[in-house]
Structures are given as C-alpha cells and as structure tokens.
Amino acid sequence: QKEVEQDPGPLSVPEGAIVSLNCTYSNSAFQYFMWYRQYSRKGPELLMYTYSSGNKEDGRFTAQVDKSSKYISLFIRDSQPSDSATYLCAMNVNTGTASKLTFGTGTRLQVTL
Amino acid sequence: DSGVTQTPKHLITATGQRVTLRCSPRSGDLSVYWYQQSLDQGLQFLIQYYNGEERAKGNILERFSAQQFPDLHSELNLSSLELGDSALYFCASSVDAGGGTGELFFGEGSRLTVL
Numbered sequence: 001q002k003e004v005e006q007d008p009g010p011l012s013v014p015e016g017a018i019v020s021l022n023c024t025y026s027n028s029a030f031q032y033f034m035w036y037r038q039y040s041r042k043g044p045e046l047l048m049y050t051y052s053s054g055n056k057e058d059g060r061f062t063a064q065v066d067k068s069s070k071y072i073s074l075f076i077r078d079s080q081p082s083d084s085a086t087y088l089c090a091m092n093v094n095t096g097t098a099s100k101l102t103f104g105t106g107t108r109l110q111v112t113l
Numbered sequence: 114d115s116g117v118t119q120t121p122k123h124l125i126t127a128t129g130q131r132v133t134l135r136c137s138p139r140s141g142d143l144s145v146y147w148y149q150q151s152l153d154q155g156l157q158f159l160i161q162y163y164n165g166e167e168r169a170k171g172n173i174l175e176r177f178s179a180q181q182f183p184d185l186h187s188e189l190n191l192s193s194l195e196l197g198d199s200a201l202y203f204c205a206s207s208v209d210a211g212g213g214t215g216e217l218f219f220g221e222g223s224r225l226t227v228l
Contacts, residue, residue: 043115043203044156060116086136088156096211097159098169105155 002021006104007091015113023089023104026070030091030102033065035074038086038106047087048074079111087113119204119220127228131192135222136204138185141175144168144207145180145187150161151200162187163210194227201225 006023013019021035032051036044048063050056050072056063064073072091076083086106092099126132136166138145147159158171162181173179176194181187193196201224205217 002138041221043205043221044217045115045219047218049216094211098163099146099207099211099217100161100169100171101146102158102159102183103148103156 001026002105003102004089004104005090008105008108008112010108013079015079015081016113017079017111019079019083019111020108021074021087021089021107021109023072024070025072025091025102027053027091027093027102028067028070028097029093031094032092033063033072034092034101035061035063036088036103037090040085044088055087070075075081076109079109081111081113084110115220117167117206117218117220119181119202119223121223122221123226124226125226126194128194128196130194130227131190132194132225134189134191134202134204134225135213136187136189136206136220138187138204138206139218142157142206143206144216145181145185145204146207147173147187147189148203148205148219149200149220150203156203159189160211168210168221187224191225194225196227199227 034049035047038044053067062075088106089104118137134178159173201222205219
C-alpha cells in the first residue's frame, strides 16, 4: 500500500464548476501538507501548504486537512480553463535537517469551456 | 520560470549505457533534490543534498548516484541503464534543508528514454 493515495482521474468539469481533489495517507508522522500544480511539460509548482488540521483559503483555492481521518482536500471554486493541469498532493515530516516530500500520483483535471 | 535549470531536456540512449543529468539550483538555494516521475509510480524522491552534503535518501537504485558540487550545482548519474529507467527526472531546490513548508522549486525536467 502506498503512503499517499490519490485518484488519478482524469476529472473533466465545465468552466465555473467547483472541483474537489482528495488524498488519503497512512503515515501519521506527516506534519506538512501541500498541493502542487503541474502543467503539461513543466515541473510542479507549489500551490498551497498547510500545517494543521482545518481549512486554509487562498483566492479560489481552499485546502483542507483532517488529520484524524488522514484525509486532505483541495477545492477550486469557479474553475477556469487555465486550471487544467495535474494536481499533486504532497506530505512531509519536517526533521529540520532533511526533507523528503512524499507525493500522490496526481489527479489530472480538465476544465472545459 | 522557477529559476532551476536542468540539462539536457531530452536524452535518448540505449540499455547498458550511462548518462549524467545536470541541475543548477535557484540563486541562494542550498538544497537540491532529485525526483523521478513515471506514469505508474508518480513523483518519487531519490535524494537530497544540502550545501554539498547528502541529507536524505529515497528509493534510489545502486546504479544511480548523485553529488552536489561547491558551486551548488548537482549531477545525477544513471548507469547500466534499463528500459524501466525511462522517466522524467526532476531537480528541485529550496533555501533550507528541513523543507517544512514544502516549497520546492522544480526545474522543467530531463526526459530520459532508454531504448
């Protein structure tokens, strides 16, 4: 079983829809939870990170962490065609001296006009 | 543009061969990370260097090795290549070693095809 599970999709939604992307994890030592966005033929870029359980909002994006259920989500409101990309969840244990992000396999999102 | 430069962008080689991938981190970043991305496995952590010192290791094969030089650029060496090594290899960098916030800056990757 993988440490981080993510539905690969693809997920196709019409413009303006609310998108929900999810990951589950098994390692309770994970402290930091991130969402990266990867456009085709590009490297991933950090979208949001959260440390504690709860919600964090940034514009049209909301990241949610439920440590008790080992479940994280990313919501995208008013989705745009420019949101079409692969979204990767990632998790980390901060040792202070090293970093070893564990990524989900990514969910491919397509927002159609 | 993340500021992380990787070369070459594409590489085609034969089984049994050896290749070197190069990475220049963002200016000021001391940590360099190598990741392998394949369709079935997703993004897999290989290794981290911080200011020339190895800090963390993932499931990196013995046929693979890396180093970070005094000017902070890094190289990933892949030898005795097999068909299954075909993948996208990403380099990323960050300012610190602990990476608590998880902000890694990724290059555009080197696509390796082994025939």
